[in-house]
Every structure is written in structure tokens, then in C-alpha cells.
Amino acid sequence: DVKVTQSSRYLVKRTGEKVFLECVQDMDHENMFWYRQDPGLGLRLIYFSYDVKMKEKGDIPEGYSVSREKKERFSLILESASTNQTSMYLCASSLWQNGYTFGSGTRLTVV
Amino acid sequence: GQNIDQPTEMTATEGAIVQINCTYQTSGFNGLFWYQQHAGEAPTFLSYNVLDGLEEKGRFSSFLSRSKGYSYLLLKELQMKDSASYLCAVRSPSGAGSYQLTFGKGTKLSVIP
Numbered sequence: 001d002v003k004v005t006q007s008s009r010y011l012v013k014r015t016g017e018k019v020f021l022e023c024v025q026d027m028d029h030e031n032m033f034w035y036r037q038d039p040g041l042g043l044r045l046i047y048f049s050y051d052v053k054m055k056e057k058g059d060i061p062e063g064y065s066v067s068r069e070k071k072e073r074f075s076l077i078l079e080s081a082s083t084n085q086t087s088m089y090l091c092a093s094s095l096w097q098n099g100y101t102f103g104s105g106t107r108l109t110v111v
Numbered sequence: 112g113q114n115i116d117q118p119t120e121m122t123a124t125e126g127a128i129v130q131i132n133c134t135y136q137t138s139g140f141n142g143l144f145w146y147q148q149h150a151g152e153a154p155t156f157l158s159y160n161v162l163d164g165l166e167e168k169g170r171f172s173s174f175l176s177r178s179k180g181y182s183y184l185l186l187k188e189l190q191m192k193d194s195a196s197y198l199c200a201v202r203s204p205s206g207a208g209s210y211q212l213t214f215g216k217g218t219k220l221s222v223i224p
Contacts, residue, residue, distance in 0.1 A: 031209065031210075033211075033212070035214075040216065041216065042198070042214050042215060042216035042217050043154075043198065043200075043214040043217075044214075045211060045212075045213065048205075048209070048211060050209035056205060056209065056211075058211065059213075090153060090154075099144050099146075099156040099159055100144075100154075100156070100212060101156070102153035102154050102155070103153060104152070104153050105152075105153050
């Protein structure tokens with residue numbers, strides 16, 4: 001089975017801090033994605049990557065950046081965390097024609 | 112733009128059948144997915160439709176009509192453990208030859224004894 005691992009399950013950060021969320025997959029998938037999930041809003045795509053060093057903006061990229069230096073690792077960066085970025089962050093990976101496999105999520109609280 | 116609609120909540124009785132509908136309007140279409148998500152957990156893959164018709168997988172079936180922009184997930188012989196949110200998602204082409212998956216807001220299903 002594909003495994004997608006997110007580095008932290010729970011995270012508390014202060015406003016203005018730089019935050020790194022890490023995601024690693026072990027099945028050589030080309031595509032990796034970062035979503036955030038909020039009550040009443042569902043899953044919203046922040047950024048995705050279809051190859052090493054390639055990235056595309058999703059629906060809500062503002063306030064975020066990403067890095068994909070190696071195929072297995074996709075990092076989400078909050079340059080200056082704000083309270084409205086408190087959310088559940090989900091990483092996913094896929095092959096081109098397959099469904100997504102999600103990590104277990106990181107619940108980020110910005111205080 | 113992408114627009115995916117599904118009911119917010121549904122309640123059904125253990126042992127019964129429930130149908131969760133999903134309608135979509137997207138720029139491009141390359142398949143429709145259903146995911147199950149239990150509270151506090153990550154979504155898990157249930158089904159995938161790219162051609163019109165019914166796909167059956169045990170107690171779960173999913174139907175697609177591309178001309179109508181419509182899908183449904185059918186759950187038979189409901190069990191208490193089926194209480195979860197069910198997410199409809201549409202894959203569509205994005206820039207540079209890649210694809211992205213856009214999710215509906217999810218339908219929270221409560222199964223009652």
C-alpha cells in the first residue's frame with residue numbers, strides 16, 4: 001500500500017512564525033498535493049506538483065508556498081503564519097490516472 | 112470554474128439503503144471520485160467513474176452521467192460504521208498537462224439504529 005506520511009499530527013505556532021509542513025510518499029508518485037480542510041468549506045487545493053521542482057497554484061495559494069526538491073517529498077511553507085491559517089492540512093499523492101492517497105493530516109493552530 | 116454540489120447532511124437507518132447525490136459543473140472532466148472520511152481521519156478512496164454507468168463494489172455502488180453532470184453513491188445494508196462524511200471529487204485538466212482534483216464540501220451521513 002502507498003504510504004503518505006505527514007511529519008506532525010498536531011502543531012501550534014505563533015502569529016508571524018515561518019511554518020514548514022512536510023509530506024513524504026514512498027511509491028514514486030509523480031503528483032503531490034496540499035489541501036486544507038475547514039468546517040463548511042470542505043477540502044480546498046492550495047498547491048500541487050506534478051514533477052520535481054514543478055508546482056502549480058491551486059484555488060487558495062495566497063499566504064503559502066511549496067517546495068519539491070525530491071520526488072518523494074513535498075513541503076508546504078507558511079511564510080508568516082496568521083490565525084486564519086488555523087486549519088487541518090492534508091497532503092496527498094497519486095499516479096496520473098489513479099485516485100489520491102492522503103496522509104493522516106496535520107492540525108495546525110496559529111495563536 | 113469548478114462547482115460541485117452535494118447535500119450537507121443525511122440520516123438513514125441501519126440496514127437500509129441510502130443514495131448520496133452529487134452534481135458538478137467543471138471546466139473539463141477526467142473522472143469522478145468518491146471518498147469516505149471518518150471524523151478526525153484522512154479521506155479514503157471508495158470509487159472512481161470515468162464512463163457513464165454504474166460501478167459496483169460490494170455494498171457500495173457509484174453511478175455517473177456525464178451529459179447531466181451527475182453522480183450518486185449508493186450504500187446498501189447500512190452499518191453503524193458507515194457514519195462518516197462522503198466526498199465527491201472531480202478530476203479536471205490543469206495547466207502544463209497535469210490534473211487536479213476538486214472536492215465538494217462533503218455529505219455527513221449519520222446511521223441510526
